[in-house]
Amino acid sequence: MKQNVAVVFCKKACGLVSAHVVVCVDAADKLVLPFDGHDRNGKIQASPSKQVMLDGQVATEEEKAAAKEFLNWIVFSEIGQQMLVKTCNIIPPFQNNPYEPSDPLSKNIYEQVHAGTTFNASAIVPNDHWSVLGAAMQKYMADRCDRKELIRDIEDYWAEQE
Secondary structure, eight states, X not given: OOOEEEEEEEXXXXXXXXXXXXXXXXXXXXXXXXXXXXXXXXXXXXXXXXXXXXXXXXSOHHHHHHHHHHHHHHHHOHHHHXXXXXXXXXXXXXXXXXXXXXXXXXXXXXXXXXXXOEEOOOOOOOTTHHHHHHHHHHHHHTTSSOHHHHHHHHXXXXXXXX
């Protein structure tokens, strides 16, 4: 029997890699294993993989209007809802979207969300977070810096945010 496995990893500043949740799904069952030391009462993590926000500082009024129109298209139009789920393979984040994911893992997560057996572990980070810290992480992974330099880069980045 074919199984789908999703593993969520978080590389921490100390250089340790920890698996947060492993979900194994087959046609009739699932197994949830929390590894981060927190009791989640059998819930699985179901955080948004995509986040869309309107820029209230730099965008012009015309750009804001166009962005709102696009978001309304995704949320309220049938073709936008279908595109989100069937073309982009995103679990629908809106209750008014009638389309359901077709792959077993996404379908199971979708059902868990609607059953209330999930938790959200999203982090709202600055716009340049992934590009700046991602570059630092790539440098470390390519052995172009040591762990101390990586930690310093991470700490310096967050110190600039305060």
